[in-house]
Amino acid sequence: MSAPPPIGPRALMGRSARAPLLAGLAVLAVTWILLWAGQAAPELPDTAAAAETGSCVLPGPEMRVRHMDVLFEVRDEVVRDGRRNAEWALHGCIECHAVADAAGVPVGHDDPRHFCRSCHDQTAVAADCFSCHRATPETADGHTVAHHPAGRAHSGDAL
Amino acid sequence: MAAIAYDLIAVRPGRLLPILGVFAAAIVAGLGAALIMALAGHQITGMTNRVPWGLPHVFAYFLILSASGALNVAVIASVFRRADYKPLEPLSALIAVACLVGGLSLLVLDLGRPDRLMLTMTSANPRSIFAWNVVLYTGFMAVAVAHLITVIDRRFAWFGGITGHTANIWRFVLTTGTGLDLGVLVGRELIHSAVLAPLFISLALTYGLAVFLLALPGLAWLGGGTTDRALMQRLGRLLGLFVAVSAYLAVVLQAVHLYAPDGRDVVAFLLVEGGVYTALFWGGQIGLGTVVALVLAFGGRPIAAAAATVVGGFATVYVTLISAQVLPQAILPGMTVTSAFGDGALATYQPALVEWVFGVGGLAIAATVAIVACRLFRILPKASAGAGVRAIGG
Amino acid sequence: MTDPRRTSDRPTSACPMAETDAPRPAGRSRRQALAAFAAGAAATMLAPGVVLITGAAPGAARPPGTPASPAQRWGLLIELGHCADGCARCVEACQTEHGWHAGDHGAHDPHWIRLVSATDDTHGRTLNLPLMCQHCAAPPCRDVCPTHATFRRADGIVLVDRHRCIGCRYCVMACPFSARFFTPGALTDQRPHMPRGQGTAEGCTLCVHRIDQGQIPACVEACAAAGGGAMRFGDLADPDDPIRAALAELPTARLRPDLGLGTAVHYGDL
Numbered sequence: 075m076s077a078p079p080p081i082g083p084r085a086l087m088g089r090s091a092r093a094p095l096l097a098g099l100a101v102l103a104v105t106w107i108l109l110w111a112g113q114a115a116p117e118l119p120d121t122a123a124a125a126e127t128g129s130c131v132l133p134g135p136e137m138r139v140r141h142m143d144v145l146f147e148v149r150d151e152v153v154r155d156g157r158r159n160a161e162w163a164l165h166g167c168i169e170c171h172a173v174a175d176a177a178g179v180p181v182g183h184d185d186p187r188h189f190c191r192s193c194h195d196q197t198a199v200a201a202d203c204f205s206c207h208r209a210t211p212e213t214a215d216g217h218t219v220a221h222h223p224a225g226r227a228h229s230g231d232a233l
Numbered sequence: 234m235a236a237i238a239y240d241l242i243a244v245r246p247g248r249l250l251p252i253l254g255v256f257a258a259a260i261v262a263g264l265g266a267a268l269i270m271a272l273a274g275h276q277i278t279g280m281t282n283r284v285p286w287g288l289p290h291v292f293a294y295f296l297i298l299s300a301s302g303a304l305n306v307a308v309i310a311s312v313f314r315r316a317d318y319k320p321l322e323p324l325s326a327l328i329a330v331a332c333l334v335g336g337l338s339l340l341v342l343d344l345g346r347p348d349r350l351m352l353t354m355t356s357a358n359p360r361s362i363f364a365w366n367v368v369l370y371t372g373f374m375a376v377a378v379a380h381l382i383t384v385i386d387r388r389f390a391w392f393g394g395i396t397g398h399t400a401n402i403w404r405f406v407l408t409t410g411t412g413l414d415l416g417v418l419v420g421r422e423l424i425h426s427a428v429l430a431p432l433f434i435s436l437a438l439t440y441g442l443a444v445f446l447l448a449l450p451g452l453a454w455l456g457g458g459t460t461d462r463a464l465m466q467r468l469g470r471l472l473g474l475f476v477a478v479s480a481y482l483a484v485v486l487q488a489v490h491l492y493a494p495d496g497r498d499v500v501a502f503l504l505v506e507g508g509v510y511t512a513l514f515w516g517g518q519i520g521l522g523t524v525v526a527l528v529l530a531f532g533g534r535p536i537a538a539a540a541a542t543v544v545g546g547f548a549t550v551y552v553t554l555i556s557a558q559v560l561p562q563a564i565l566p567g568m569t570v571t572s573a574f575g576d577g578a579l580a581t582y583q584p585a586l587v588e589w590v591f592g593v594g595g596l597a598i599a600a601t602v603a604i605v606a607c608r609l610f611r612i613l614p615k616a617s618a619g620a621g622v623r624a625i626g627g
Numbered sequence: 628m629t630d631p632r633r634t635s636d637r638p639t640s641a642c643p644m645a646e647t648d649a650p651r652p653a654g655r656s657r658r659q660a661l662a663a664f665a666a667g668a669a670a671t672m673l674a675p676g677v678v679l680i681t682g683a684a685p686g687a688a689r690p691p692g693t694p695a696s697p698a699q700r701w702g703l704l705i706e707l708g709h710c711a712d713g714c715a716r717c718v719e720a721c722q723t724e725h726g727w728h729a730g731d732h733g734a735h736d737p738h739w740i741r742l743v744s745a746t747d748d749t750h751g752r753t754l755n756l757p758l759m760c761q762h763c764a765a766p767p768c769r770d771v772c773p774t775h776a777t778f779r780r781a782d783g784i785v786l787v788d789r790h791r792c793i794g795c796r797y798c799v800m801a802c803p804f805s806a807r808f809f810t811p812g813a814l815t816d817q818r819p820h821m822p823r824g825q826g827t828a829e830g831c832t833l834c835v836h837r838i839d840q841g842q843i844p845a846c847v848e849a850c851a852a853a854g855g856g857a858m859r860f861g862d863l864a865d866p867d868d869p870i871r872a873a874l875a876e877l878p879t880a881r882l883r884p885d886l887g888l889g890t891a892v893h894y895g896d897l
Contacts, residue, residue, distance in 0.1 A: 094609075153788050156695030156780055158839050165819035182815060206789050206824030208817040274812030274825050281734030282808045285796035345794015345809065345826025352774040352791055363797050364773035419767055419886055420803030564758070564804055564882060565745050572743040572758070573729060574805065580734065 131161045169211040183209040237320045239611040242456040249455050256597040263594010266587040267342040278588050283580035284558040289343045291551045292592035296336030296599055297411055301404040302441015303328040311397030320614035326381040327603055327612050328448050330374050335599030337370055362414050369407040376400045408437045422499050423557040432482040439475040440546045446539035458616050469535025473527050480523040510556040517548020555582055688841035695782040701833055702863040702891035704870050709857035710755045717757050720849030726818040737808035739831045760806040760831035764889025768798035768807055784833045792827040803883055806830050
């Protein structure tokens with residue numbers, strides 16, 4: 075091959091660099107287009123009856139729009155400043171919005187019937203609250219039978 | 234002086250592609266190990282609440298120190314204006330970037346919540362050296378890449394002085410931060426010392442040069458090229474000097490402990506009673522990493538010296554980091570303590586297989602970045618690229 | 628004191644959670660809160676000695692929406708002479724209250740509070756020492772945390788904001804008392820008032836959720852209930868708090884005073 079020029083992009087990269095770079099960009103572009111093509115705004119499903127009976131902290135439609143903004147503010151105030159907020163305590167929401175399975179046991183966040191997942195799955199918005207927050211109401215003896223028949227809290231041995 | 238000709242690394246059959254294939258497999262395995270650790274949690278590793286930083290951090294620290302030191306040759310060429318090292322300047326910057334990419338991958342993927350890494354920048358704690366390191370490491374990569382560009386594209390050559398000096402100063406700040414990461418820990422007696430900053434700077438100069446002295450002939454072999462024997466000898470003797478300084482500072486670090494009874498226990502653990510840690514100290518840090526490396530370096534065997542330094546270097550980082558955690562913390566000085574948590578007793582650290590695979594994956598990332606960059610960009614001087622017969626440095 | 632974010636005028640008493648929850652601030656008005664406290668204090672007075680042993684509860688629950696105050700500095704006084712051999716009520720109470728336990732995963736387990744058996748090297752006297760986060764005034768964990776996840780609340784309690792923790796374990800490295808722990812794996816059965824999750828750091832919270840409701844830490848309460856009387860809780864910054872009187876009378880020491888961390892846990896008979 076002829077001597078490469080001393081300056082300019084050809085000095086930096088050989089011809090061999092252009093093909094993989096262009097191919098990589100093309101793959102990215104196609105993926106992007108496929109992900110977004112034909113995406114209409116999702117119809118949010120009807121949520122659990124509790125949310126619509128009007129006893130929630132905010133009316134249902136307003137809650138859908140604003141709940142995360144409020145929660146982001148509240149969590150910093152509660153945790154960092156110590157400004158307790160009885161209304162927006164997450165475990166209060168969980169106790170009201172619990173969805174029970176056929177046996178009457180509240181389902182956890184791994185179950186698609188979980189109240190938060192009914193919208194969040196549809197909108198594909200990740201909510202990792204329940205990696206730390208309890209996703210079900212606590213029963214009288216302090217534990218949820220569905221998850222741990224032994225009735226003790228312990229770290230999961232996933233995998 | 235005639236312009237130095239750089240070229241892409243030649244693709245010799247049976248060399249470049251099979252080697253890249255092995256490294257790619259190691260990277261995939263390493264990423265798999267990271268995924269397993271992320272899903273199952275750190276309970277499947279040897280890293281516990283007694284020894285929270287383990288083998289992945291040993292690999293990461295070694296790579297980060299090497300990254301800082303790999304810039305040695307570029308600094309000699311640009312800051313110290315030694316023209317005979319100029320052909321190797323871009324490779325030096327590349328090795329620095331490659332090692333840093335590997336080391337950072339390990340650190341980030343080992344986090345409990347790596348998805349939140351952005352918080353180290355948006356919610357940074359100015360008192361935390363870890364937070365500073367995030368800025369220092371990424372900034373170093375940017376400066377090293379900028380310097381690389383100034384060397385291989387003559388339009389930007391006028392920038393070279395600025396980037397060279399900046400990269401040189403930056404790496405000293407970076408390595409100081411890496412050392413003080415550990416040196417400020419009041420509860421870890423073995424390493425709670427300001428000496429850790431100059432020690433880590435010295436270790437960085439040592440390991441970086443050693444990695445360079447292995448990478449250069451390695452790339453030359455991959456491309457079917459050659460290296461300049463005289464230049465390698467000179468760098469080998471420089472490596473010997475760095476090895477000696479590192480050993481001196483390591484001794485100084487522990488010498489202060491000898492003047493307090495509690496400190497004497499710590500030194501006794503390191504030198505005599507530490508089991509595997511004592512073996513690694515004498516065999517790895519002192520034996521291979523200092524004595525053998527010195528003999529080889531000043532005996533005209535630079536590549537062997539570099540290999541001994543690298544192996545000894547891993548042992549040094551392992552002993553320094555792990556034994557500092559294994560030693561019990563002095564919660565109640567003057568009392569013998571026991572507890573369900575193992576207070577007062579030596580902790581045990583047994584690296585799990587996932588940690589080894591993960592760490593080796595980080596090494597493979599560094600090597601792959603370097604090799605692929607040599608194929609995409611004109612970084613190697615012509616002879617070591619395999620495309621010509623002119624010796625490097627001529 | 629209406630929450631400005633509430634745009635609906637539905638009263639909160641319609642909210643079903645009010646009946647089922649653990650003790651919560653009694654109501655919106657100070658009068659109700661004070662009345663509730665007065666009733667509680669009267670009941671407490673009927674059990675002789677309990678008030679002296681546990682120290683007064685820190686007063687009424689802080690009204691909702693008011694921040695923790697820097698005028699308060701919560702602390703503990705633990706009289707090791709009263710710490711009975713073989714008693715682990717404080718540890719068990721903490722485990723129940725916060726949903727952690729030790730014994731499944733060896734050194735991966737958390738030990739928010741643990742009993743350390745300490746034998747003096749010179750005269751051989753042995754003590755049982757409950758060890759937990761010391762809630763330092765100058766906490767090394769806070770200084771090394773890269774994201775401000777570990778922070779010191781205004782009233783002195785050192786906490787982990789798990790929304791910001793990236794799981795780097797630098798705080799676990801830095802704590803001189805080994806009082807920080809890293810959750811080993813995925814958790815599902817958390818206590819509702821104590822979120823804990825995989826990949827974050829954790830440790831003793833001084834039962835901050837109870838303190839904010841005018842109660843005392845679970846360990847202190849369990850010690851008192853067992854008749855041990857070794858642990859007291861109070862406001863170190865309040866000269867009228869009984870814990871200050873006790874500190875003035877009893878010889879106490881703190882752990883690693885040479886480090887100058889300003890720890891909030893005082894040990895008597897150390």
